[in-house]
Amino acid sequence: MKDIHVIVGAGRWSQDGLRYRRHRLAEFLASRCDTERVIWLCPAPHRETDHKVGAGQRIEQWTVTDLLPQKAFRFSRYLPLFHQRRLKQLVHRLQIYQGRFHLYLWYTFPGFPSLSHLLRWERVVYDRSDLWAAPISGRLSLARRMRRRVIAQSEHRIVTRADLIFCTSDDLHHVTDQELPVAKQSRVRTFENGVDYAMFEAAGKPTKNARTVLGYIGGMKPKLDFALLDAVACRKPDWTILLVGPDSTHGDPNFKQLLARPNVTWVDAVPADQVPHYMQQVTIGLMPYKASPYNHAVFPLKLFEFLASGKAAVGIHLPSTKKYEREGSYLCLDQSDPELLIRECERLTRIANDPVYIQQRKAVAKVKDWPTIFGTMLHHVKLD
Numbered sequence: 445m446k447d448i449h450v451i452v453g454a455g456r457w458s459q460d461g462l463r464y465r466r467h468r469l470a471e472f473l474a475s476r477c478d479t480e481r482v483i484w485l486c487p488a489p490h491r492e493t494d495h496k497v498g499a500g501q502r503i504e505q506w507t508v509t510d511l512l513p514q515k516a517f518r519f520s521r522y523l524p525l526f527h528q529r530r531l532k533q534l535v536h537r538l539q540i541y542q543g544r545f546h547l548y549l550w551y552t553f554p555g556f557p558s559l560s561h562l563l564r565w566e567r568v569v570y571d572r573s574d575l576w577a578a579p580i581s582g583r584l585s586l587a588r589r590m591r592r593r594v595i596a597q598s599e600h601r602i603v604t605r606a607d608l609i610f611c612t613s614d615d616l617h618h619v620t621d622q623e624l625p626v627a628k629q630s631r632v633r634t635f636e637n638g639v640d641y642a643m644f645e646a647a648g649k650p651t652k653n654a655r656t657v658l659g660y661i662g663g664m665k666p667k668l669d670f671a672l673l674d675a676v677a678c679r680k681p682d683w684t685i686l687l688v689g690p691d692s693t694h695g696d697p698n699f700k701q702l703l704a705r706p707n708v709t710w711v712d713a714v715p716a717d718q719v720p721h722y723m724q725q726v727t728i729g730l731m732p733y734k735a736s737p738y739n740h741a742v743f744p745l746k747l748f749e750f751l752a753s754g755k756a757a758v759g760i761h762l763p764s765t766k767k768y769e770r771e772g773s774y775l776c777l778d779q780s781d782p783e784l785l786i787r788e789c790e791r792l793t794r795i796a797n798d799p800v801y802i803q804q805r806k807a808v809a810k811v812k813d814w815p816t817i818f819g820t821m822l823h824h825v826k827l828d
Contacts, residue, residue, distance in 0.1 A: 445544070445545060445546055446478055446479065446480040446545055446546070447476075447478055447480060447545060447547075447548060447566075448479075448482075448545045448548070449470075449479065449482045449548045450483045450485055450534075450538070450547070450549050450559075451469065451473075451484055451485065451552060452486070452549070452550065452552060452555060453466050453467075453470075453552055453553065454466070454486065454487075454555070455486055455487065456486055456492070456507065457484055457486070457498065457503070457505055458497070460663060460690050460692065461690055461713035462662070462689070462690065462713070463716045464573075465552070465571070465573055465745065466571070466573075467498070468640075468818070469550070469552070469818055470482055470484055470503050471499050471502075472815065472819075474498060474500075474503050475499075475502075480541075480545055481504065482498075482502065482503045482504065483503070483504045483506050483534070484497060484498075484503050484505045484506065485506045485508065485534065485556065486505065486507055486508070487507070487508050487518070488507040488508065488510065489509075489513035489514075491507075491509045492505075492507045492509075494507065506534055509530070519591060519594050521556065522554065522555055522594050522595055522597070523594065524556075524557065524558035527556060531556060531558065535559075535562045535563050538563060542564065546566040547563065548566050548567050548825065549563075549565045549568045550569045550570075551568070551569065551570045551571065551602050551606070552571045552573065553574075553576060554577075554595060554598045554599035555598065557599075558601075560601075560606075567608065567825050568605055568607050568608075569606060569607065569609070569610065569825055570606040570608070570610070571610045572603075572611045572612065572616055572620060573612045573616075573637075574616075575737060575738050575741045576595050576599060577592045577596040577599060578592070578736070578737040578741075579592070579736065579738060580665065580666050580667045580736070580738050603624065604624070606631070607631060608824060609632045609633070610633055610634075610821055611633070611634050611635070612634070612635065612636055612637055612743045612764075613742065613743040614634055615741040616741045617632055617634045633824065635817055636743045636764075636812070636817075637744070637812075638748060638812040638813060638814040638816070639748035639809050639812050639813065639814065640749075640814055641813040643717070643720055644719075644723060644753045645753070645806060645809075645810075647723060647724055647753060653684075653725070653727065655682060655684050656680075656682075656683045656727045656728070656789070656793050657684045657685075658676070658684070658685050658686070658726070658727065658728050658730050658789060659686040659687075659688070659722070659723070659725065659728070659729055659730060660686075660687050660729075660730045660732060660746075661688040661719060661729075661746060661749075662688075662689045662744075663689050663692050664687065664690065664692055664693050665692045665693065666692075666694070666696060667734060667736065667738060667739055667742075668734065669732045669733060669734045669760065669761075670693075670698035670701075670702045671780075672732055672760070672780045672782060673702055673732055674702040674705065676782045677702065677705040677708050678705070679782060679783075679786060680707075680786060681706075682707075684708075684709060685702075686709050686711070686722070686725060686726060687708070687709065687710045687711070688710075689712075689713060689714075690712060719749070723750065723753040726750075726753075726755055727755075727793055727796050728755065728756055728757065728758060728792050728796065729746065729750030729755045729757035730757070730758055731744045731747065731758070731759040731760065731762060731765075732760050733759070733761045733762055734761060734780070735761045735780065739761050739762065740763060740764075742762060743764045744759065744765070747759065747765055747774070748809040751805040752805075752806060752809035752810070754802040754805055754806055755796075756773055756775075756792040756795070756796055756805065757773075757774050757775075758774075758776075758777065758785065758789065758792070759775070760776075760777045760779075760785070761778060761780070768808065770804065770805075770808065772792070772795050772798065772800075772801035772804065772805075773801060773805045775792070
């Protein structure tokens, strides 16, 4: 009997041009010979025609239109009253497959909680990657507090209903345990983010730069400490700071000030297959996060991508990554101190191209390959 997987995603497949864990999970499931269909269920600000997405166009995107297109109305994603009719249309289509296929529901963000009760699912899984109810920049306005409450209530419904919960960090695992009675905590497991190891490891030789290049690759979002990067760029005019990824800062003045520096280069969104190329231009990989409850629970996608590329990396305010600290490979700082960051990057630069350390970095990343992670997760889903 083959499987049908419904994945609840946070947005349309190509919404911001970035590939998150949920995209990789969907493509992994779609590639399996025991999979009949993969449906990507997601919110959208405007009505869209359902169509195929992903590698080989093997994934069916099914959108649920927001109450209104403005960002303020995204709360409707978490309240069944506003999307029940659309979800029942999907359920009606899936009911004909019951008894002939295994139906699995995967939540990757806490929207559409009622879907878990509208059909007899083989398993309901919550792949929990973020503290969705926490403010991304650490600030809490009145509007954000209201939004936080709505999201938290929706997420609680999913957490209590899920047969299995996979968390991307130990902190998220701890938070999830606190939300469940002791008898149900055994359903929670930690699976950190991984890497497309072969793609990054085989990217070619590093670009030879006369200058030290500190690089961040990913979405430019409020969770990043642009003021810290600006202070580093000001103090080290002979260094280059390379930023690669789409701008989602909503006009952040710190980001604008950073880009005004002559030694800062920003490249907008690039296709996923070009990311390894930019990795090779970097001397030291940076993950410069602000101190906030949201970031405290984050396990960044880029850690093992930097290491698979043979690059040393430095994270800031990422306690979930502390366990991977290795001399010459990775360092996690708990201070937004530009002088400290500069000293550590200077030290890592001296051994950046040491073959022994390059192999050490790659060895850490190699065991975190996505197919291995997802294969183990699916094993638990089918057997637990």
